[in-house]
Amino acid sequence: xxxxxxxxxxxxxxxxxxxxxxxxxxxxxxxxxxxxxxxxxxxxxxxxxxxxxxxxxxxxxxxxxxxxxxxxxxxxxxxxxxxxxxxxxxxxxxxxxxxxxxxxxxxxxxxxxxxxxxxxxxxxxxxxxxxxxxxxxxxxxxxxxxxxxxxxxxxxxxxxxxxxxxxxxxxxxxxxxxxxxxxxxxxxxxxxxxxxxxxxxxxxxxxxxxxxxxxxxxxxxxxxxxxxxxxxxxxxxxxxxxxxxxxxxxxxxxxxxxxxxxxxxxxxxxxxxxxxxxxxxxxxxxxxxxxxxxxxxxxxxxxxxxxxxxxxxxxxxxxxxxxxxxxxxxxxxxxxxxxxxxxxxxxxxxxxxxxxxxxxxxxxxxxxxxxxxxxxxxxxxxxxxxxxxxxxxxxxxxxxxxxxxxxxxxxxxxxxxxxxxxxxxxxxxxxxxxxxxxxxxxxxxxxxxxxxxxxxxxxxxxxxxxxxxxxxxxxxxxxxxxxxxxxxxxxxxxxxxxxxxxxxxxxxxxx
Numbered sequence: 001x002x003x004x005x006x007x008x009x010x011x012x013x014x015x016x017x018x019x020x021x022x023x024x025x026x027x028x029x030x031x032x033x034x035x036x037x038x039x040x041x042x043x044x045x046x047x048x049x050x051x052x053x054x055x056x057x058x059x060x061x062x063x064x065x066x067x068x069x070x071x072x073x074x075x076x077x078x079x080x081x082x083x084x085x086x087x088x089x090x091x092x093x094x095x096x097x098x099x100x101x102x103x104x105x106x107x108x109x110x111x112x113x114x115x116x117x118x119x120x121x122x123x124x125x126x127x128x129x130x131x132x133x134x135x136x137x138x139x140x141x142x143x144x145x146x147x148x149x150x151x152x153x154x155x156x157x158x159x160x161x162x163x164x165x166x167x168x169x170x171x172x173x174x175x176x177x178x179x180x181x182x183x184x185x186x187x188x189x190x191x192x193x194x195x196x197x198x199x200x201x202x203x204x205x206x207x208x209x210x211x212x213x214x215x216x217x218x219x220x221x222x223x224x225x226x227x228x229x230x231x232x233x234x235x236x237x238x239x240x241x242x243x244x245x246x247x248x249x250x251x252x253x254x255x256x257x258x259x260x261x262x263x264x265x266x267x268x269x270x271x272x273x274x275x276x277x278x279x280x281x282x283x284x285x286x287x288x289x290x291x292x293x294x295x296x297x298x299x300x301x302x303x304x305x306x307x308x309x310x311x312x313x314x315x316x317x318x319x320x321x322x323x324x325x326x327x328x329x330x331x332x333x334x335x336x337x338x339x340x341x342x343x344x345x346x347x348x349x350x351x352x353x354x355x356x357x358x359x360x361x362x363x364x365x366x367x368x369x370x371x372x373x374x375x376x377x378x379x380x381x382x383x384x385x386x387x388x389x390x391x392x393x394x395x396x397x398x399x400x401x402x403x404x405x406x407x408x409x410x411x412x413x414x415x416x417x418x419x420x421x422x423x424x425x426x427x428x429x430x431x432x433x434x435x436x437x438x439x440x441x442x443x444x445x446x447x448x449x450x451x452x453x454x455x456x457x458x459x460x461x462x463x464x465x466x467x468x469x470x471x472x473x474x475x476x477x478x479x480x481x482x483x484x485x486x487x488x489x490x491x492x493x494x495x496x497x498x499x500x501x502x503x504x505x506x507x508x509x510x511x
Contacts, residue, residue, distance in 0.1 A: 019064075043142055052120050077227070082129055084102035094128055105203060124139065133413075134161075175212075178193075192444075194441050247467070256476035297400060389438055
């Protein structure tokens with residue numbers, strides 16, 4: 001494997017800035033890795049090699065001319081296919097948007113370009129970001145590079161798998177109920193859900209507008225902080241955007257000092273239903289934080305146990321509303337328009353053909369929850385629970401600086417294992433959903449591999465709204481100490497020696 005692929009984004013940026021390597025070389029190395037491994041991993045829905053290489057060459061020319069460039073100038077990035085990018089299809093993993101070319105860039109896409117990053121292409125996802133395994137895409141199933149028979153998490157499994165397969169050093173995702181953090185957990189990568197409103201939703205195709213949160217995906221905490229500072233901040237085109245400066249995220253990641261910090265362990269996120277290997281690595285990580293000077297205390301957030309139920313009423317209700325726009329009249333797929341059928345018939349045929357089973361399931365649940373006579377009993381009650389969960393967070397953060405838990409109760413499950421059991425699938429987001437309901441920020445970092453199956457385990461840190469810097473402070477401190485215990489380097493070094501694991505994994509399995 002090309003040695004450039006092993007470098008962190010921070011290291012790549014340093015080498016690019018000193019002209020030790022060109023942006024075109026770096027971009028070509030990652031495009032070659034995609035070509036070599038994506039027939040197995042299937043992380044990308046489409047790549048954009050011509051534009052990526054042209055962009056990289058332009059960055060090289062500007063650097064040679066002495067122009068001031070962004071801190072991550074020339075570093076490649078993969079973008080979840082729910083962000084608009086002019087000239088490249090935005091499908092949201094759905095057949096109903098097959099081939100749609102948006103005429104504008106999402107704010108975050110534009111900020112990547114303005115900061116001189118190189119966009120490699122668009123990554124796969126569960127259709128309209130609805131799922132926890134990336135099996136619900138209308139186009140392909142993405143595989144986990146650690147074991148290609150297992151899921152890479154969801155909905156942003158494509159972005160996480162691209163990182164784990166060394167196809168990109170950075171990626172962008174969205175987190176509605178855990179869709180950045182849960183894939184990070186099961187692929188041994190880093191994923192951050194920023195404070196709601198801290199990153200712009202303009203140009204992000206809406207799933208659940210009060211929950212959707214764009215965020216950075218990376219292989220190290222520092223890389224995530226660098227990317228977060230590029231994409232974060234106020235956007236007047238997003239009515240939910242917070243007009244407040246970002247805290248010093250990169251400075252916090254570099255400081256990585258938890259001495260004197262009070263760390264609250266969420267009592268409700270342990271015990272039955274959690275894999276023993278996950279709990280073992282989680283408690284080992286707690287011991288590491290304590291050895292670094294943090295004070296570990298147990299905290300109860302009693303209403304967190306209702307979060308899953310509340311989420312699966314609020315989110316489908318917003319899905320029902322947001323996806324009503326895909327009606328075959330304005331853009332996207334159109335089925336049965338033969339000049340004889342009525343508009344209603346064409347709409348029904350198109351939505352029936354264009355949406356997958358999981359999307360239909362959520363639309364039906366949401367429509368029912370919002371219907372006359374049921375609104376107060378379901379949607380209204382769920383919003384009351386949401387308020388109680390927010391108050392649990394407020395009470396906890398009055399006592400501790402951060403809260404911690406496993407990111408997800410288990411390691412990556414096998415592809416198809418939960419396909420016929422939606423409730424089992426939804427349980428993958430058990431620990432991540434409360435932060436979406438309350439709007440606070442959270443991060444998942446690797447804390448080793450489970451001794452049961454040798455698959456990655458994620459450690460979640462949650463902080464108050466607008467205190468995103470605490471995520472990086474704690475995450476970087478834990479990452480640094482755990483990396484030293486792993487013998488130096490990051491957890492994914494175990495994969496790097498086997499060309500991201502993908503082809504050798506396949507060869508070993510005789511696929």
